[in-house]
Amino acid sequence: MRISVMSAAVCCALFSPSYVFADGQSVEQRLAQLEQRLSMAEQRTAEAEKRAVKAEEQVATLSQQAQATDKKVETVSQKQQKNALADGFEFNAYARSGLLINNHGKGGRGGPGVSPASSLNGDAHVGRLGNEEDNYIELSFGKRMTFDDGSWAHFKTMIADGATNPDPWVQDNDSHHINVRQMYVEMGNFPEFSGPVQNAYLWAGKRFDRDNFDIHFTDSDIMFLGGTGAGIYDVQWTNNLKGDYSLYGRNFGDLGSSHYEDNDIQNLMLTANHFYGNWQLMLTGMTAQGNDELKDNTSTTGSYALRSDNIAQNGYYAMLAYHDKQQFYGLTKGVSETALQFGGGLGAEARQPGSDGDLTDNAISLRFASYGILPVAKNWEIAPSVIAQHSEDRYRDGDRYDWASFNVRASQALSPHFALLYEASWQYMDLDPNGRTYRSDGEVNQYQAVKGDFYKLTFAPTFKVGNVFDIKARPEIRLFATWMNWDKELDRYAINDDFGSKGFTAGGTWNFGVQTEIWF
Template sequence: MKKFLLVSLLCALAIPTLAEDRELTLEERIEKLEQIIAEQNKELKKQKLDIKKNEKKLSLATQEKTKNQDDELQFHGYLRTGAEGNMKHGNKNSYSKNKEYVGRWGNEYDTNFNINLSKKFTQSNGAWTKLAVQLESWSDNYDNSVGDSSKIDLTQLYVEMGNVPMFTGAFKDAVIVAGKKKWDDQQVEVLDYYYQEVAGTGLGIEKIKLWNGSLNLAYISNDFKDGELSNIEGEKAEDIRAYKAKYTYGNISGEVMYAHAMDNDRIGTISYTDPSKPNNPDTGRENIGYTKRDAADDGFYAGLYYQPDNFFGFEGKGQHYLQYATGLLAGEGIGKIDTDFNKRAANDAVTYQLGLGGTVRLGDRTHMLVSYRGLRAQDIEARKEERYIWVNGQTAPSYEKSWRVNKLETDALVLRPIYYINQNLDLWLEAGIARKDTEAYNGTTEDHLLYKISAGPQLKYYVGNAETSLRLFVTYIGDKTERRENGVTTKSTVEDVLTGFQVSAWW
């Protein structure tokens, strides 16, 4: 602007000098001055355009820097371990007791870690690929053993491909996923329970734009080991194929899945022996019993998930789910294809589950984690009939209804309020109560009332995207059981007090 005014002033002063050669009228002088001003305005506009171009280049350079950071090797993980004492039984080590029902804090006696590595590579045309690996180790108590009890498994190994040049329209932002993966896993943190997780090797395409939401499609296979199948012609695993579709709109998701077992129909009758009983007196040979297995060949699953930015209208975050499954996908591990429970679900198995929970703020220094889950399942065990081995070693002449579980009903509520003392110290309390009722095919029922209360301080450190926590705890835990068999009712109660510590970290 200063340059413009200076030039204009010089031009105005120069006009009288030019008049020495030729006398100009006032109108001609004004016209000449307007021409000079117009030329300077053009120059000024050009300078403004240059400034905008430079700003755009700077913005692109900043974006490119962010891309380069995103392409760096990513290293994330989680670990937990600790020690505890079982005061009722001579301070012996214990095992987690129904933490998926009464809560995990003060009731989690295992050593676990997973390490996640990923690297993204971007081409000059914007197309990118990402490599991801997860290593995981788990042992079922706080021990120092090595070998099979604490081996490291490769739990995820997959590739993502995005910004595919051939993709247009609804597929423009879609991502191809291929490899071994935990597909769409969702966890209830207070229970360490995954209500949504399909583990296996597969091929999928995610983030397909559909209306105002996104669609994920996947084909997944799993060859979970089955000891019963291994006795038949050297087979060691059941080959299960699953076809899954999930649609997400805002904070609501819906999912359907169909799964088929390739080998379940090969096992109709299973024979077994019982070394604790004598040989058959008629044949002199080892006693043999038989089990009829009506395992499901396929199954269907439907799930609805809702995660609002409030907790039933209160400040917080919700985590709710409603699930239905049949056949191969029914049972205590509803919707999963890698659990032994579901592999042995009966052909007519049906399961429903409702989960309500999340986090609610109770005050400036207090928030609470809440979880309720209720499950109803029927015909969840394929081994419905047995030919038992009698005490004298003979086999029963006919099949009878099995002692294995036919019906399962559970209701569980867990509350975990946490009070913040300062940036590094919390006080926490976790209370859980649940019922777990079962009915066998032979009519035997067993009802459990599970309860637990744990409390203690938590020392924590937050640094960047990492957190380290040390929790001290004292836990009171119990299980009241009532069993009814052949008209006889028996009752029992098991209670204990546990103390210990747990350290955990994620980054």
């Protein structure tokens, strides 16, 4: 009881407004200080809560960034693995396929080499638009490799197949098989090389020469050199003069389709190509030892023609060419390429030097080829071309073959994916085989001397993707109508060629069809 009375007295004294502590402060002052400290504590607590929330947000952000980084690292790793597999891999292709129907509803005849002049180892081609019945494909695969010392290697192979049969499956293996048209290796950037060969590179294998060029619109090579061998490219003699040098060996006939299979006789061709600015000078010497010893009269080019008695086993060839990828014959913006070619003996085959083993010792040929691409207006391009050749003593002493082919392809773009194509061809022929003979149905016949003209007109509505204003852009899908005619005299040239065959005689014929073409 005494303690309770004393506690009550103390409390009354402490909370009495008049009570004063030992330090001189009143109760009111002490309460005010306590309230101030509580307020500050609350403020610090609020700030601590804000910092905690902010820390949580930063932790969440860092977690998201870490996850994104992990995903990015994983994606980069996947890409690196994918690139490691595809690094340096190359794939290119060319293909055409179409249906050709004549005005009688039957399979149409045609082809760029349809005329009698084209029997001269495929030299004299006409326009190919609306004039192809074959299915042809080239698939090229390659691999580029670079090594630690900076040297590099490039492997390339090409497989090809072609057929005129429109069936979905062709089983005639005697005439239909896949060809390995190219298979070679290039290598360069050798530290050991210096001087003119410092930036040169070597190659060996089976290939088309890098310096070949053609007229696409007639499917005619201006220059086609090829076979199996070796060479060195890009020898830099001066700032403006460089050279390419090669040795090729090949049998006669077109690559992949040579009728002549005797590997004991090969045409060996040593070629020097020199370039000075836009100019090119090509010189080739060739020899085919034993070619003149074949006595069975078998043609080396796959034709039915019989060989003469003075077959060549040596030859020479020269070409002077001018390439301008910027101008149309120096007149305006465009493209133009021109070549003047001369050959003798085995070199008298000007389109594919070294491919015709039936040429005589005295054979000579003079050939001129040129084409250009000219943008005429906003939506028009025109591509004219000409090839003309004179040859004499070609397959028989005293023979003479003169011909000239003119072709014009025009493209009119009507929309981003649609164009109208037009093509006109004219070919003049004056052919005098001078008694050259061939076999047909077991009998020996003579080629007839003929003179005359061939004409072709084609109209082709065309769908395409890419640059519709580029006359050489592909792929394309074309519908076409083609009219062809020729002088009746040309039907007499040979009984086993197209002209004069059943349903394909002078007087005019129509072909209709559809074709696709692509390259990349």
